[in-house]
Amino acid sequence: MMTLDSHDKAILSALQKDSSISNLDLSKLIGLSPSACLARTKNLKELGVIKQFTTVIDEKKLGMETLAFILVNLSPLNRETATFFVEEINRLPQVLECYTVTGNHDYLLKIVAKDMQVYRDFVIDSLMAIPGVNRVETSIVMSTEKRTLSLPIEQ
Numbered sequence: 001m002m003t004l005d006s007h008d009k010a011i012l013s014a015l016q017k018d019s020s021i022s023n024l025d026l027s028k029l030i031g032l033s034p035s036a037c038l039a040r041t042k043n044l045k046e047l048g049v050i051k052q053f054t055t056v057i058d059e060k061k062l063g064m065e066t067l068a069f070i071l072v073n074l075s076p077l078n079r080e081t082a083t084f085f086v087e088e089i090n091r092l093p094q095v096l097e098c099y100t101v102t103g104n105h106d107y108l109l110k111i112v113a114k115d116m117q118v119y120r121d122f123v124i125d126s127l128m129a130i131p132g133v134n135r136v137e138t139s140i141v142m143s144t145e146k147r148t149l150s151l152p153i154e155q
Helices: 006-017 023-030 034-046 079-089 116-127
Strands: 066-074 095-100 107-113 133-140
Touching (some): 006 023, 006 034, 023 034, 066 079, 116 133
Antiparallel strands (some): 066 107
């Protein structure tokens, strides 16, 4: 675990709220000179604390009405099947997130699709077509009550 001082934590908190904030505004917000603020931000990026700067898009505004979580079981469950599955999943743009999980299932996927027909076609034509995929169980999201990418940062 990395040790961060109060300025580093303030930078991370501010960037999680708005990654498009200018360095000048960020430096004023946290009480550092612009050059010191920029150096710290670059350092946090180089150390991998900041993975990337990105834009969060509302999928519904782009006509993607179906959000689903899929639990996947592989058979046989071995390194070769798992490696191939993950490689294939990384090629599918509909898969927003993929996690290896414990319990009765092997993977948890977060999927987005235009509608249920497109989702159905994705499951049948793309997901179930991956060798080793034995079983899928879907939960369709009816509404999103909380969604954030911000991590809690203790000050």
